[in-house]
Amino acid sequence: MDFELSDEHLMLRSSIREFVDREILPKIKECDRNEEFLPPLDTMGEMGLLGICFPEKYGGAGMDYIALAIACEELEKGDISLRSIISVHVALTSCTLYQWGTEKQKQKYFIPQNHGEKIGTIAMTEPSCGSDIASITTRAVKKDDIYIISGQKTWISLANVADNFLVLARTGESGYRGLSVFIVERDFPGIKTNALHNKLGTRAGDTGELFLDNxxxxxxxLIGQEGEGFKICMSALDNGRFTVAAGAVGTIKAALDASIKYCRERKAFGQEIGKFQLIQEHLAYMQAAYDASQLLVYKAAWMKNQGKRNTRETSMAKWYATTHALDAADRAIQIHGAYGYSSDYPVERLWRNIRGASIYEGTNEIHKLIQGSYILGYRKYKPLRYEFPRFEP
Ligand SMILES: Cc1cc2nc3c(=O)[nH]c(=O)nc-3n(C[C@H](O)[C@H](O)[C@H](O)COP(=O)(O)OP(=O)(O)OC[C@H]3O[C@@H](n4cnc5c(N)ncnc54)[C@H](O)[C@@H]3O)c2cc1C
Structure with a gap:
């Protein structure tokens, strides 16, 4: 076992830190307040972040899944809207095209996405169902050599920014066996998107609705085969959840760093508040949450690098890290007292942003069910008919 980061990982970390300090932190407060889309996609593309973990032959940066985790941690320290780009574009969409796309689909969609020339997102959730994804009603009907898709999707990250949508639609019987995934371009006639406003968090990011009218x-x-949509979406979530977990590690670190600074500045009863043991208890919990969450993320990253199935480990990392990140942000507010309750300090934004991470990509309840069913043996890793891509530079 090797816990050292490579020189490449360390360089990646410092270049993202520099980018966040220079381009994100000076603007984030205003963008968050005004619901302005912040992530500088051009710069992120130039830095190789939009194709970070894919082989160079496909226009990727050729880095591994530890690098992907580092990128998510550092970007989320800037703002969750940046990490969301990686979750949606890289993990949920490009990883899916890499794993399931034909060579032609890779050339047409995957490579431009890795270069950052096109942005991708995934549209599974509908107004009447999120966790129970097998109940979706968006339909795709085959007619000669085309499919005609109609339906409505909601809570779609990057809905108003993306060029390509992976759309989950029903092609067959009710339940999870009748689902298929399609890649749909924004320019196709019948597509309309709409922004959702007044969200609690991720206000500097984009979330919206997608309407498909014939x-x-x-x-x-069609991605994969007809009827493989549920399986494809679950594999997409194995990647998306990983990035949400890695990002949550960044929220914990941001909460801890802000708290350490404040502990040294603020005085009460004639001394720095950091001298009070009950304040130190908060910091100790936050540090433990950071270390444990990062270890769970790195374990899942190691499995991904080997091409091993990691559904259980990734789900654990996502549930644990997001739960503890919310707790860490809450403790940070407590340490800041009344100032923590104000947007003058960054910790209330951390709390608002991370609240959503226990909802998207599997609610906490769903992750507990996943863990329970693995523990009891109701779910097991069975040999699969498909391969997980292993790390390839
Ligand atoms: C900021 C944000 C970004 C998002 N981005 C995307 C995106 O890009 N693409 C996309 O497709 N979706 C996206 N979503 C949607 C997200 O995936 C769903 O919100 C999520 O799957 C939960 O679905 P729901 O909101 O419909 O809640 P529901 O499924 O209706 O759940 C409501 C409550 O019931 C609980 N519950 C449901 N089933 C069970 C059960 N079996 N046992 C116990 N409790 C249960 C849930 O845990 C929850 O507490 C996003 C959501 C947010 C907030």
Whole structure:
């Protein structure tokens, strides 16, 4: 076992820190308040972040899943809207195209996404169902050599920014067996998107609705086979959840760093508040949460690098890290007293932002069910008919 980060990892970390300090932190407060989209996609593309963990032959940066975790941690320290780009574009969409796309689909969609020329997102959730994804009603009907898709999606990250949408639609029987995934371009006639406003957090990011009104897509837009949609989405979530967990590690660190600074500045009863043992208790919990969450993330990253199935480990990392990140942000507010309750300090934004991470990509309840069923043996890792891509530079 090796706990050292490579020189490449350390360089990546310092270049993202520098980027966040220079381009994000000076603007974030205002963008968050005004619901302005902040992530500088061009710069992120130039830095290789939009194709970070994919082979160079496909236009990726050729880095591994530890690098992906480092990127998420550092970006989320700037703002969750930046990490969301990695979760949605890289993990949920590009990883899916890498794993399931044909060579033609990779050339047409995956490579431009890795270069940052096109932005991708995934549209599973509908107004009447999120966790129970097998109940979706968006339909894709085959007619000669096209599919016609109609339906409505909601709570879609980057809905108003993305060029490509992976859309989950029903092609067959009710339940999870009748689902398929299609890649749909924004320019296809019948597509409309709409922004959602007044969210609690991720206000400097984009979340919206997607309307599909008899959208005609060529039959080669189908990802994988007809009926494989549920399985494809679950594999997408194994990657998306990993990035949410890694980002939550960044929220814990941001909460801890802000708290350490404040503990040294603020005085009460004639001394720095850091001298009070009950304040130190908060810091100790936050540090333990940081170390344990990061270890869970790195374990899942190691499994991904080897091409091993990691559904259970990734779910654990996501549930644990997001739960403890919310707790860490809450403790940070407590340490800041009344100032923590104000937008003058960054900790209330950390709390608002991380609240959503226990909801998207599997609610806490769903992750507890996943863990319970693995513990009891109701779920097991069975040999799969498909391969997980292992790290390839
Ligand atoms: C900021 C943000 C970004 C998002 N981005 C995307 C995106 O890009 N693409 C996309 O497709 N979706 C996205 N979503 C949607 C997200 O994935 C869903 O919100 C999530 O899956 C939960 O679904 P729901 O909100 O419909 O809640 P529901 O599924 O209706 O759940 C409501 C409550 O019931 C509980 N519950 C449900 N089933 C069970 C059960 N079996 N046992 C116990 N409790 C249960 C839930 O845990 C929850 O507490 C995003 C959401 C947010 C907030």
């Amino acid at each position: 959208v005609e897509v060529p039959e080669n837009s």
